[in-house]
Amino acid sequence: xxxxxxxxxxxxxxxxxxxxxxxxxxxxxxxxxxxxxxxxxxxxxxxxxxxxxxxxxxxxxxxxxxxxxxxxxxxxxxxxxxxxxxxxxxxxxxxxxxxxxxxxxxxxxxxxxxxxxxxxxxxxxxxxxxxxxxxxxxxxxxxxxxxxxxxxxxxxxxxxxxxxxxxxxxxxxxxxxxxxxxxxxxxxxxxxxxxxxxxxxxxxxxxxxxxxxxxxxxxxxxxxxxxxxxxxxxxxxxxxxxxxxxxxxxxxxxxxxxxxxxxxxxxxxxxxxxxxxxxxxxxxxxxxxxxx
Ligand code: SIN
Numbered sequence: 245x246x247x248x249x250x251x252x253x254x255x256x257x258x259x260x261x262x263x264x265x266x267x268x269x270x271x272x273x274x275x276x277x278x279x280x281x282x283x284x285x286x287x288x289x290x291x292x293x294x295x296x297x298x299x300x301x302x303x304x305x306x307x308x309x310x311x312x313x314x315x316x317x318x319x320x321x322x323x324x325x326x327x328x329x330x331x332x333x334x335x336x337x338x339x340x341x342x343x344x345x346x347x348x349x350x351x352x353x354x355x356x357x358x359x360x361x362x363x364x365x366x367x368x369x370x371x372x373x374x375x376x377x378x379x380x381x382x383x384x385x386x387x388x389x390x391x392x393x394x395x396x397x398x399x400x401x402x403x404x405x406x407x408x409x410x411x412x413x414x415x416x417x418x419x420x421x422x423x424x425x426x427x428x429x430x431x432x433x434x435x436x437x438x439x440x441x442x443x444x445x446x447x448x449x450x451x452x453x454x455x456x457x458x459x460x461x462x463x464x465x466x467x468x469x470x471x472x473x474x475x476x477x478x479x480x481x482x483x484x485x486x487x488x489x490x491x492x493x494x495x496x497x498x499x500x501x502x503x504x505x506x507x508x509x510x511x512x513x514x515x516x517x518x519x520x521x522x523x524x525x526x527x528x529x530x531x532x533x534x535x536x
Contacts (some may be wrong), residue, residue, distance in 0.1 A: 246273045249280055256380045256478040256495075258284035261291050265303045265487065274306050282437055285380050286491030287478055293487045295365050297327045297512060300487070304514040307361045307489070311352070311515040330364070331510040332503075340510065345499040347410050348379065348472050349447030350492045351515060354405040356426050360518030363489050369482040370507035377479045377498045378490060381441035384471035385431060393431070396442075397525050400427045400453040401464075407450045427453055429523025430467075434493050440524050441494040442471050472496060482509075493518065 247263035258280050263269075269277070281288040295303070301324060304310060312325040329341030345351075352358040364376070385393065405423035430452070432443035446468040452460035479500075480488060490497060503509060 253478040257287035259289045266299045286495045288489040290487040297324045308516040311517045328513045346501045347447040348496045348498045349445045353403045357520045359515040361516040363514045365512045366482045366486045368510040370503040373503035374509045375500045379472045379496045380476045384442040396430045399430045401449045403448045404450045410447045428521045432521045
């Protein structure tokens with residue numbers, strides 16, 4: 245047997261044990277792991293790992309080309325530009341990293357070509373709290389009515405790093421030139437599974453292209469609540485040495501900050517560069533154009 249696997253919840257997540265990702269993994273073993281990840285709707289938990297940053301980078305590269313951390317990020321942390329330190333630790337009076345994602349979001353959905361996979365390694369985890377919640381966006385789409393699906397498949401939303409809903413406490417005197425808003429389909433077809441998933445988040449989706457603000461806000465509020473309902477969620481309670489790989493193309497996640505000021509938490513995050521999101525409508529128009 246290559247590794248052992250067990251479901252983490254009825255709709256989301258698989259735990260893999262007996263696999264040391266620092267050892268050479270054959271293409272066959274990695275293909276089985278990737279299939280387990282896609283079949284579990286995008287959350288893979290690899291337990292009991294001991295990873296240096298280069299080892300985490302090497303394993304992350306199996307999922308695709310790495311995304312380097314943004315040059316504007318305030319905390320450099322470790323030497324490797326592929327690794328972001330996510331932490332509330334203070335060493336010699338300086339913050340080691342930063343706490344991120346304390347709202348529902350999909351990583352870098354404010355980019356034209358957002359991150360596909362994120363890998364988060366738990367170096368130091370709180371004895372209680374500091375969980376990460378994941379919401380299954382295939383299920384969020386599948387459970388909508390046929391008419392709502394038809395309407396959403398034609399719509400695009402604007403996704404913005406400086407979305408006022410998320411950054412309402414920030415006084416934006418002048419918007420920096422990095423991260424201009426981008427548009428993405430509200431329903432995204434997954435390039436590997438060909439399944440459709442909702443692709444909006446309270447964290448970064450600001451409005452809907454072509455709709456007046458009041459209509460867009462009502463639709464988005466419904467979708468934000470619908471897409472993160474408890475039945476769609478797997479909540480990961482971290483153990484030291486967990487490496488969690490998640491798929492931003494079919495998931496939202498939320499880093500629960502109930503530990504800051506009580507416990508320390510330190511994680512290393514790597515990210516895999518993804519494709520430009522494509523909706524089901526665009527796919528069928530593209531295939532009609534090829535056929536014509
Ligand atoms: C993130 O949102 O990328 C960080 C998740 C976490 O710290 O649990």
